[in-house]
Structures are given as structure tokens and as C-alpha cells.
Amino acid sequence: MAQEILIDAEHLYRYYGPTCAVRDVGFQLAKGDVLGFLGPNGAGKSTTMQMLTGNLAPSAGTIRVRGIDLLDAPKRAKHELGYLPEQPPLYREHTVDEFLTYCGRLHRVSGDHLRVAVGQAKQRCGLGAVGKRLIGNLSKGYQQRVGIAQAILHNPAVVILDEPTVGLDPIQIREIRALIRELGNDHGIILSTHILPEVQGVCNRVQIINRGQLVFSDTMAGLEQHLHSQHIIVRLRNAPAPAELLQLPGVAALELLDDGRLRLRYEGTNPAVALAEIAVARGWGLEELIPERRTLEQIFVELTMQDTPIDTGDTGTHPTETEAA
Numbered sequence: 001m002a003q004e005i006l007i008d009a010e011h012l013y014r015y016y017g018p019t020c021a022v023r024d025v026g027f028q029l030a031k032g033d034v035l036g037f038l039g040p041n042g043a044g045k046s047t048t049m050q051m052l053t054g055n056l057a058p059s060a061g062t063i064r065v066r067g068i069d070l071l072d073a074p075k076r077a078k079h080e081l082g083y084l085p086e087q088p089p090l091y092r093e094h095t096v097d098e099f100l101t102y103c104g105r106l107h108r109v110s111g112d113h114l115r116v117a118v119g120q121a122k123q124r125c126g127l128g129a130v131g132k133r134l135i136g137n138l139s140k141g142y143q144q145r146v147g148i149a150q151a152i153l154h155n156p157a158v159v160i161l162d163e164p165t166v167g168l169d170p171i172q173i174r175e176i177r178a179l180i181r182e183l184g185n186d187h188g189i190i191l192s193t194h195i196l197p198e199v200q201g202v203c204n205r206v207q208i209i210n211r212g213q214l215v216f217s218d219t220m221a222g223l224e225q226h227l228h229s230q231h232i233i234v235r236l237r238n239a240p241a242p243a244e245l246l247q248l249p250g251v252a253a254l255e256l257l258d259d260g261r262l263r264l265r266y267e268g269t270n271p272a273v274a275l276a277e278i279a280v281a282r283g284w285g286l287e288e289l290i291p292e293r294r295t296l297e298q299i300f301v302e303l304t305m306q307d308t309p310i311d312t313g314d315t316g317t318h319p320t321e322t323e324a325a
């Protein structure tokens with residue numbers, strides 16, 4: 001069954017004076033999605049997030065939250081949104097309970113509903129034992145949990161988190177990521193981050209923005225395809241002449257690496273299985289056979305350092321490569 005679409009944003013533009021900070025950006029977020037939103041500084045992430053949360057009017061474009069137009073009916077649409085800004089507006093001199101109760105009132109939750117909502121948000125964010133503590137005395141990790149608790153307090157369909165793990169220690173980062181994954185079961189989540197492994201560890205979809213425009217938008221599975229580099233690394237104890245290797249089906253080029261291993265570029269089907277069988281049959285002494293993968297970081301750098309569209313595998317011909325005839 002198709003998942004419910006929670007956010008549908010189309011053709012978003014935002015000008016600051018003559019500067020176009022966001023150009024024709026679209027977003028679709030379905031229930032259960034944890035969408036990673038990546039881009040270098042100045043790319044337009046904050047501008048986009050502020051438009052999606054109803055804090056900044058787009059110069060052009062439409063944003064619907066569960067079908068409700070954010071510009072026509074901002075109150076109703078914002079009720080479906082929870083937002084953790086990069087600098088959470090926490091009151092350090094409030095206790096956790098006081099602060100969350102206050103936030104609930106801002107969302108027009110009251111009476112018994114408010115007590116239940118505060119209790120549930122605390123429980124989901126692991127804050128059960130610290131309700132009476134002053135926020136200013138909590139660790140940064142716990143303060144971030146309070147920020148997330150205020151974002152989910154009114155049980156919004158969509159939770160938007162801006163750099164939620166910045167400044168946390170590795171254990172706190174693990175805990176907050178686990179919490180985000182768990183929230184992804186019940187909400188749609190947009191996660192803006194600079195931390196690429198965070199996207200791989202937490203998200204099921206990824207969008208990359210550069211100079212105001214989307215340069216990549218795919219599922220994590222789609223991204224996996226881009227991570228395959230069309231290269232395999234091989235170590236052979238008795239390597240044959242290059243010409244013999246280049247005759248293997250699919251092998252397009254060959255490069256000798258400094259450590260004595262060979263880097264084969266292929267086209268079409270990965271020749272690893274055929275190569276292993278032939279290496280055994282011909283006594284080449286196969287010691288290593290590793291599919292080479294690009295990292296998300298490499299893809300990110302390629303997309304954001306140049307204006308070219310994404311390369312679908314081949315990282316380019318190396319000067320020392322021997323090409324197949």
C-alpha cells in the first residue's frame with residue numbers, strides 16, 4: 001500500500017533581494033521516511049528548512065503538509081509539524097516538566113491531554129527521570145533530548161531536525177540517532193546534517209542541495225547503486241600479462257597499484273565470479289578480490305565541487321590505466 005504523503009513541496013524559490021538562495025526545490029516526504037538533507041555551507045539548507053516549517057515565506061512555490069496548504073492555512077498546517085532548530089530555544093532556568101508544559105500550551109494542548117502529552121514525550125525521549133531537573137544543569141545530550149521532546153509533544157506527523165547531533169559526544173550521538181530512527185516509525189522525519197555517516201546510519205532517503213538547487217534525490221538503496229564504482233581490486237600471486245586480463249568479459253581497463261594489486265574497471269556485469277573461476281583454473285594464485293566502493297563523501301564532494309550531474313559509476317580513466325582493445 002502506498003505510504004501517506006506528509007509533505008509535498010513543489011518548485012520552491014527564495015530570493016534575498018536579487019540573490020536566489022533556493023531555486024526550484026521540491027520535497028516529498030512519506031510516513032516512515034527519514035530523509036537526510038545535505039549540502040555545504042551556504043547551499044540553502046536553512047532557507048529551505050525555514051520555508052518547510054512555515055517560518056519563512058517562499059518567493060514562489062507550494063508546500064502542503066498532509067494536504068493542507070502551509071501558506072493558506074498556516075495554523076492547521078503547522079500543527080502537523082514539529083521543529084528542532086539548530087539552536088533549540090531552551091529555557092535553562094526551567095525544569096524539564098515546566099518547559100515541556102509551556103511548549104504544550106503554545107501548541108494549544110491543555111488539561112489532562114497536556115499531562116499525558118508531556119509524559120509520553122518524556123518517555124519516548126528517555127527523560128522520565130529528569131522531569132524535575134533544571135534544563136541548564138543537564139548534559140548537552142539530555143538538553144538535545146528535551147529539544148526533540150518539545151518537537152514531538154503535540155504528536156505532529158512531520159518532525160524536522162536541524163543538525164541534531166552537533167556538539168554531542170559519541171555516546172550521546174549514538175543515543176540521539178537511535179531515538180531518531182525510532183521516531184521514524186511513527187512520523188516522517190527531515191534531518192539536516194553535515195555528518196555523512198549519520199545519513200547512512202539513520203536515513204532511508206537522501207537529498208543533496210548545492211547552490212540553491214537539488215543535485216541528488218534518491219532512496220538509500222538508489223544511493224547504494226551510485227556507491228558501486230565499476231572497479232574491482234585484485235591481488236594475484238602469479239599475475240598473467242595485462243592483455244590476458246583485458247580479454248576477460250566486461251573488463252575495460254587495468255591499472256597497477258603501488259602495492260602490487262590490480263584495479264580493474266569493468267563495463268556491464270561485474271566480472272568478479274568469472275575472474276575467480278579463471279584465476280583458479282589458470283593458477284594465477286588469487287589472494288584478494290574486493291569490489292571497490294565509493295563513499296557517500298566522495299559523491300557529496302563530486303556533486304558539490306563541480307556543476308556536473310552525478311556520475312553513474314566510472315570515476316574516470318586513470319592516467320596509468322591500460323585500456324581494453
Ligand code: ADP
Pocket residue numbers: 016019021039040041042043044045046047048
Ligand atoms: P545553508 O543553511 O545551507 O548554510 P542558507 O540557507 O543559510 O544556507 O543560505 C543560502 C544562501 O542565502 C547563502 O548564500 C546566504 O548567504 C544567503 N542568505 C541566507 N539568509 C539570508 C538573508 N537573511 N539575507 C540575505 N542573504 C541570505
